[in-house]
Amino acid sequence: AQKVTxxxxxxxxxxxxxxxxxxxxxxxxxxxxxxxxxxxxxGELVFLIRRNSFDEQNEISGRYSWNFQKSxxxxxxxxxxxxxxxxxxxxxxxxxxxxRDDKIxxxxxxxxxxxx
Amino acid sequence: DSGVTxxxxxxxxxxxxxxxxxxxxxxxxxxxxxxxxxxxxxxxxLIQYYNGEERAKGNILERFSAQQFPDLHSELNLSSLELGDxxxxxxxxxxxxxxxxxxxxxxxxxxxxx
Numbered sequence: 439a440q441k442v443t444x445x446x447x448x449x450x451x452x453x454x455x456x457x458x459x460x461x462x463x464x465x466x467x468x469x470x471x472x473x474x475x476x477x478x479x480x481g482e483l484v485f486l487i488r489r490n491s492f493d494e495q496n497e498i499s500g501r502y503s504w505n506f507q508k509s510x511x512x513x514x515x516x517x518x519x520x521x522x523x524x525x526x527x528x529x530x531x532x533x534x535x536x537x538r539d540d541k542i543x544x545x546x547x548x549x550x551x552x553x554x
Numbered sequence: 555d556s557g558v559t560x561x562x563x564x565x566x567x568x569x570x571x572x573x574x575x576x577x578x579x580x581x582x583x584x585x586x587x588x589x590x591x592x593x594x595x596x597x598x599x600l601i602q603y604y605n606g607e608e609r610a611k612g613n614i615l616e617r618f619s620a621q622q623f624p625d626l627h628s629e630l631n632l633s634s635l636e637l638g639d640x641x642x643x644x645x646x647x648x649x650x651x652x653x654x655x656x657x658x659x660x661x662x663x664x665x666x667x668x
Contacts, residue, residue, distance in 0.1 A: 475597075483589075483644055485657035529597055533610075541612035542587075542599035 440465050442532050444545035451520055452553050459515045459548045461530030467491075472506065472513040473531040473542065478523075486528075489513065491535075517550075525552045557581070558647050560660035568668055572633040575663045579626055579647030585609070586628040587648065587657065588620055592641035603628055635667045 441464040451457045463472065474486040487497060489506055497504045501518045517524050530545045557580035567573055579586050588600040590613075599612035603622035614620070617635075622628040632639060642664050646657040 481642070482661055483646070483659040485646070485659065488655045488657075490653065531599075541610050544597040544599070546596055 440532055440534055440543045442530055442543055442545035444528075444530055444548050446548045447546070448549045448551070450551040450553060453522055454519050456516060456518050457520050457550065457552075459517075459528050459530075459550065461513045461515065461545060463511050463513065463530070463532045465511075465532060465534055467534040469535045471533040471535060473529075473533070474504065474513075474515050475529040475531065476526045477529065477547070478526040486515075520552045522552050522554055525550060556658040556660065558645065558658050558660035560643075560645055560663050562663060563661065564664050564666075566666045566668065567635060569635055569637060571635050571667075572631065573635065573665065575630040575632070575643050575645075575665075577628045577630070577645030577647075577660055579628070579645075580649070580658055583647035583649050583658070584626065585648040586622055586626070587646045588614075588628070588630050589644040589646070590641045591644065591662075592638070594638065595641075600630070632665070637667050640665055640667045 443462045445460055470491045472489045476484040476486055494506050503516045505514045527547045527549045529547045531542050533542045559578045561576045565573055584605040587602045590600055591597045600614040601620050602610040606622050617633050620630045642662045644659055644662045646659045648655050648657040
């Protein structure tokens, strides 16, 4: 069965520090997608990334980077030189890409506080 | 502004009632997702439509139904409402380019069932 675990419920770091949010997943499929979403205090949801299971290259987008490791079933998210605006709840999610059953399963989220 | 609109923004209703939530995707986006976020259940995927056809089904209750119309807007119908249906309902539309998908979220509809 699918499962996504975000073991860090809440993290606080001082501005400009780097921070890594952990995401561990379980799936029986060899083809799946992994996602990260951001939900700032204002409440809207922001899509950050979708990664295909066949693409193990790390992704970098500005201060954001994602480390996908199949060997450890992890898809960790790092924010470099954090800023107060990065304060949000971050959700990791998994979707198994099987026919019509590619529903998305979310982790419980990690609340990130960036302290000025 | 993501370009995805949802109406209404807020909805207060009573148990047993039926409501319809509406989502207009970004122009040209064929795919629409519906999500529910509640304190009890967290963030949950409900259902996805692609160009009018149901594409994937998540934890959507039988009391809930959805459809996507020819103009690509989507509606989520919630019936026989219960207190536990109080939640934030988000829709998102998506576009794929060279296998890379990006989802754009609407502002959500906050439903309160009394």
